[in-house]
Amino acid sequence: MRNKLITSLLTSLLLSLSLPMLAKAEIAPDAVSVAPLLNGETLPDVTLRDIDGNKVDLKALVSQKPSILFFYRGGWCPYCNAQMGQLKAIEPRLLEMGFQLIGISPDSPEKLKASIRDNKLDYTLLSDANLDAAQAFGLAFFTDEKTSARYLSRMPLESLVRNNQDGHKRLVLPVPAVYMLDKQGLVHFQYVNPNFKVRPAPELILTAAGLLPKN
Template identity: 35%
Template structure:
C-alpha cells in the first residue's frame, strides 16, 4: 500500500490561478484558469453512448466521484489512461468512489472507445465542450491537431479540447483534489491516484 503525506496530495500541475466566473477557451494549454480545490463544479448535462442526456449532478450526488477529462478516443495517450483506469477502478470503488470519464468527442465515438477495452466505468460526451469550458480547462487545438481529429473521429469533430485533468469531487460537487497536466503526454498514475483517494 502506498502512503502519501498530506502535503503531497496537491498535484504539481495544479494551477494556483484565480478561476474565471465565465466559461472561457484559452489559446494554449498553459493559459487555462481552472476551478480550484474547494470550489463547486457547475451543473451540467452530458450525453451517453446512446445519445441520451444525462445529468452529471444526479450522478455525482450518489457517490464521491473521480472525474477524468480526456481529449477523445482518437488520442492514444488518452486510451492508455482509460485502460489503466479500468484496471484500478475496482480498487477505486472499494475506497468509496465512482469513475466518470468525459471528453468533447461526439457521443458516437464513445462506443468504439468502450470496445477498445473492457471499461467498467462511465464515459460521457460533453457536446461543444461546454462543461469543459465551465471547468476552466478548455483550449483551442492547433490546426494540425484539428486536422488529425477530423480524420480520426466519428460525427462532428470537436473544436475545443480539455487539458488532461483528473478532479475528485464529493457528493455535493465540491472539488477535493485535482491534477492538471498541460503536457498531454503526462497523466496521473494509478498508484498516485489511489494514494490520493486513501488520504482524502
C-alpha cells in the first residue's frame, strides 16, 4: 500500500513538472533543443494554406494517400532550394511507390507560387505562415540575436518574429525535417537535423519509403 502511494505521488509530481515544460517548449530556445514528433506518434491537427490562400486540413490531405512531408525554412534559403530540387528528381519514383510529396514552410502563398515557378515543381507546397505546423510538430525554435538581426536585415521576415522566453524579439524558424506517414497519420519515419545545412540524401528517402506500408 505504501509503495503504491509513493508511486502515485511520484507520478503526479512528474506530470506536474512535465506539463509546464511542454507548454514552454512550443517554441524551443534554439535549434538543438527542439522536441520533434517521433516515430509512432500521430499527425497533429493543423490547418495550412495552399498557393491560392485556401485552407487545407493536413489530416484530411494525408488521409488520401501515404505522405512524405518536408519542412523547410523558406524559398529564400539556398539549402532548401537544393533540397526541393533533389526531391523533384526522385518524385516520380515516390509517386510509383504510392506516396504524395508535400512541402511546408513559413512562406506566404505568393512566395510558394514563386518557388513552384522557379524550381518547376509539381508537388504540393503549403504555407505555415503562422508557424502553427512548425510548433505542432515540435520543430519551431528561436534564432539567436545575431542570426535574427542578420536575416531580418536581408529579408522581410518580420511576420516570423516572436518574443522569446526572456521577452526579446527573435526570429522563429522551423528546423528542417522529413516525415513519412501512412493514411492514418501515423509517423513511420522522421529525419530532423538542427544543422540546416544537412538534409537527408535522396537515396535515404527512397530507401525508407520503400520499407513503409502503403495503407
